[in-house]
Amino acid sequence: MFKLSEKILLLCVGEAGDTVQFAEYIQKNVQLYKMRNGYELSPAAAANFTRKNLADYLRSRTPYHVNLLLAGYDETDGPGLYYMDYLSALAKAPFAAHGYGAFLTLSILDRYYRPDLTREEAVDLLKKCLEELNKRFILNLPSFTVRLIDKDGIHDMEKLPVGRK
């Protein structure tokens, strides 16, 4: 999880080395934009910037094999989640997941997500997903880092241990 700005987080998974390299490159460039222009990139702009960079490298000798989720809060547009894959496809989505865990959790998100969830309901929905992973996923993932982004910025939530049931 990489903090691009006060209200934007970038989650990056994929090939070892590529992930950190690419994410830090994006992180520093977003900071540079703020320094040069005096104001931050919006989440939509940051997402498109990231996608453009990924696409430019795709047909070079050194493509980055990373899957990304970019989450941010915009003053005018509200919260936004952007799903990006290693072929630099970009889609704005109400919920998203990457990796094998996605096979198990996407249907739960489909089933219980509503656009007007409260914070507690949203955390409960996340817990449901983690319980399912704990039950059916072949790898043991003992704990998860959870962060929340709202109008006041990024907040760390308590580490969710997945040991119940």
Add this chain to the structure above:
Amino acid sequence: MALLDVSGYKYNSASQFGFKQTLLDRSNHYSFGTKCQEFAVPVGVDPSKFLKSCSCEDGVCIDLNHGTTTLAFKFRHGVIVAVDSRASAGKYIASKEANKVIEINPYLLGTMSGSAADCQYWERLLAKECRLYKLRNKQRISVSAASKLLSNMMLGYRGMGLSMGSMICGWDKQGPGLYYVDDNGTRLSGRMFSTGCGNSYAYGVVDSGYREDMTVEEAYELGRRGIAHATHRDAYSGGVVNLYHMQEDGWIKVCKEDVSELIHRYKKGMF
């Protein structure tokens, strides 16, 4: 006579043309007319190698029908069985209303996932064996025995490229029964199974919504939801949900609903 059967000893030495089949087809019933105890395989052909040559690496590309989602779970009032109805051959949808549940008899159901041909053939053969059992023993076959028959059939042809993942559901003297049988010869008894390439999506929905003490209507809805959400995410599942309920006095077919209509109903306001 069992030893005689197994050893394949032919005491009928005068084997003329139109040979007399003195031995009943007791153990050889699926050896397709071979005279001695063996599994019928084409001579000189290695099925697994043949199938490998049909997968896309070597030029010729035959996509076996694999895509599906089926699920079944036990609860207080019996067993719910729900399946989708899409038959895909690679990227092509061969049928949108395929029947993936075989009604073996009024108290036994079998689901099909994997290769359509394998499933249909072997489960129909299972139906024949169950009927023969009832005729010979004057009582119904148990779910455990039926599933064991199927898994033994699979074990006989292990490594030869069969592809079948099936759930045998029924109600017998021991109560509701649910067994998962697949082409490796795996046979598992359990409370809930889902098979096919959409199975992970179905597990997500059914695991999160399952309670042992659900009412019958809630269980129907859970089964419908599981298939609907799986078909929504999995490209190789779709069509309609065929929903069955296995009760003490036999199964009933509950409904047959189009998944796109279900999804539109569930996601009203989201589109």
